[in-house]
Amino acid sequence: MKFVSWNVNGLRACCKKGFIDYFTKIDADLFCIQETKLQEGQIDLNLEGYHDFWHYAKKKGYSGTAVFSKVKPISVKYGIDLEQYDCEGRAITLEFADFYLVNVYTPNSQRDLARLTFRLEWENRLREYLLELDQLKPVILCGDLNVAHQEIDLKNNKSNKGNSGFTDEEREKMTKLLASGFVDSFRSLHPNKEEAYTWWSYMNKVRERNIGWRIDYFLVSNKVASFIKEAKIDSQIMGSDHCPILLEMNW
Numbered sequence: 001m002k003f004v005s006w007n008v009n010g011l012r013a014c015c016k017k018g019f020i021d022y023f024t025k026i027d028a029d030l031f032c033i034q035e036t037k038l039q040e041g042q043i044d045l046n047l048e049g050y051h052d053f054w055h056y057a058k059k060k061g062y063s064g065t066a067v068f069s070k071v072k073p074i075s076v077k078y079g080i081d082l083e084q085y086d087c088e089g090r091a092i093t094l095e096f097a098d099f100y101l102v103n104v105y106t107p108n109s110q111r112d113l114a115r116l117t118f119r120l121e122w123e124n125r126l127r128e129y130l131l132e133l134d135q136l137k138p139v140i141l142c143g144d145l146n147v148a149h150q151e152i153d154l155k156n157n158k159s160n161k162g163n164s165g166f167t168d169e170e171r172e173k174m175t176k177l178l179a180s181g182f183v184d185s186f187r188s189l190h191p192n193k194e195e196a197y198t199w200w201s202y203m204n205k206v207r208e209r210n211i212g213w214r215i216d217y218f219l220v221s222n223k224v225a226s227f228i229k230e231a232k233i234d235s236q237i238m239g240s241d242h243c244p245i246l247l248e249m250n251w
Contacts, residue, residue: 017239036064
């Protein structure tokens with residue numbers, strides 16, 4: 001079973017830069033996107049063979065998540081039961097017979113860390129929510145988690161220490177989540193792989209020189225970690241400041 005996650009940084013813009021071509025070629029069973037930046041009715045997207053689910057932010061042109069699934073889910077849930085986050089369209093959960101898929105766009109703590117407390121409270125609630133689901137069925141969590149967990153996960157780790165996405169607090173929340181019963185699928189297969197990034201600044205030649213961060217993830221419940229077949233980063237795919245990531249499970 002093939003899963004894809006991609007922060008498209010504005011779906012309408014990404015559609016003008018090859019999104020449909022990539023979507024069609026990759027032929028995923030479940031395709032998750034973050035930062036859709038649109039409201040209902042603002043895009044005419046006909047993805048034949050897929051059921052589509054959208055969580056729009058109340059604020060126009062901001063945040064938002066979506067999931068496209070070949071298989072109709074048993075149930076769909078929008079949000080994580082906290083209005084201050086749910087109004088920003090940051091999470092969708094699809095329930096299937098054997099697992100839950102949770103697609104999230106984690107709040108950025110902002111350059112001046114003005115939203116760090118908001119972000120850490122999200123982390124606490126998200127972990128609680130995932131553990132509630134994991135008691136029922138295995139969970140696959142994907143999305144832009146807005147944190148480089150380890151020093152290997154960003155190019156300039158020394159100069160970025162303490163900056164948004166690489167604070168001790170944010171990294172510790174990821175450590176705690178993994179210790180709660182989840183596996184970073186990419187690192188489980190590629191524990192020492194360097195220069196494997198999923199986001200690059202739009203600054204001149206940054207992506208060309210691969211000065212990036214790995215902040216997009218597939219985390220899976222420990223109980224199904226043995227079914228991970230492949231976890232890869234499609235870093236050559238353009239169209240956003242993020243690139244798509246893929247997970248294949250032997251199901």
